[in-house]
Amino acid sequence: MKTIRVLFPLAVALLGACDSPNSREVHAVADLLLVNADVVTVDAALPFAEAVAIESDRILAVGTTEEISKYRGDDTELIDLHGQMVIPGFIEGHGHYTSFGGSLMILDFRNAKGFSEIVSMVVDEAANTKAGEWIIGRGWHQDKWETREDVLVEGLPVHDSLSNATPDHPVMLIHTSGHAVFVNQRAMTLVEVDGSTEPPEGGEIVRDANGRATGMMREAAQDIFRIAYSGHQGRRPAGLAESELRRMVTLAGEEALRNGLTSFQDLGTTFAEVDLLKTMADEGNLPVRLYMAFEEQAADMAGRLDEYRMVGYGDNFLTVRSIGEKVLDGALGTHGGWLLEPYSDMPRSYGLNVVPIEEIEASAKLAIEHDYQMAIQGIGDRAYRELLNIYEAAFAKHPDKTDLRWRIEHAQVIHPDDVQRTVEASVIPAVQGIFACSDGPWVEERLGQERTHERSYIFNTLAEAGLVPTNGTDPPVDEISPIGSFHCSVTRRLPDGTLFQPQEVYSRDRALYSYTMGNAIAAFEEDIKGSITPGKLADITVLSQNLLTVSDETLLDTEIVMTIVGGRIRYRDGEIVR
């Protein structure tokens, strides 16, 4: 039975869907049974159920608790979920996997209540860090502090307590704005900056009454420290860089598991990174399933794409078949999104074309020739249209190639004329629900009322037109939180309680579909992921309450109870299971 199922997963999938467990598969024994649950399968053949049987890394059967209990054998683990919700594992549709992991490695001061608390966090980190290595933190803001230091210069502390506690490590603490850093004496000595140093143009070295540098470096004055840090990182032995990258992969994966994610689509990897991920897939050390898109120059990719293309490598933990996200434009918040008409609050600007059209065209040519998907950032309506033009031209040259599923990432502003074009080209606008709420407070300022209403974050309009609904949070750009993005997708409620483009909410069903089946389709993975269907991978998330029925007000209270990847429980009741 086992051999047949492995060889013909589709046939068995059909059997599982049509047969009652009483007939043909009565002898199959599950490794894991989830019973008495509120199962929402995202599979139209059987949308709701009570129980799921899992054998090895696949879903064996779905049905009532009574039906599924028949798969219980002597060694079967039985979990009674007492009505908790079971859904297909969430899939992050667009993120940056190792940078996300990296963001978890540096100290986070967003909740620090004062400078002394920050110093003690740095001291703890120094105790676990080799002498000479940099210690980096981010997210501090003096206005959030409740305690005050005795000595203040321009409202900020001086570096002495930090420097005395960390004589062996250069320390750089990045302000939440990114526009300043606070450094210790060791860092200043390293780059030969002191109170007598002439600051660079556009920078400021803050000094006390005696002319001593306080440690605060504003704007351009921080550059020398950032350069010294990245130079140091780059010069370290290869083994060290690898162990750090491994740590990023593990940290990112574990944080994904805590948030109920079983798969993660990464938009921007390198050949070197894929080499390591492949090794980790061989070792069985990838915590979640990865779908990677290259962010390399077209000239460097030519000649290497065939060698690196892999689908379902390492028991379906690693797939590389996409090129992204070279950004065609910048972000809306910083007036970088490339628009068809000027910004309402900056009439001289249409935004920015970041990567030249020719470079994207060269990548598109490579992609279509080597069976890679394109997944390029187009935030503004001009960038979106340019990408459609490039994609359509590539498709027209290769009419034999069908089912390409090329994507436009973010797709935050779309001219109405381009919606139908997208449908006809079978292009996928890969959107992130959460951005409607994080950007909502200022979008109208940038675009004006009329354009905002007509074109911005029109995610449900796209789905109604027949396009694949997708979702994600672009970690580390936004918090890695499917629940947060689900909430925004179905409410469009901003932190201040107002609604942003509320006519564009997804239904609850559609929001769930977008985070599971929709994202699976955007990665050609609908045959193995996206629904709880016999024969598919047993990637499952258990939630504390039903996302489809709880009130808008309590949606955000939903907790991740369990995350199962390939039949293995990897996160349960607040703990990573190793």
Ligand SMILES: [Zn+2]
């Ligand atoms: Zn991104």
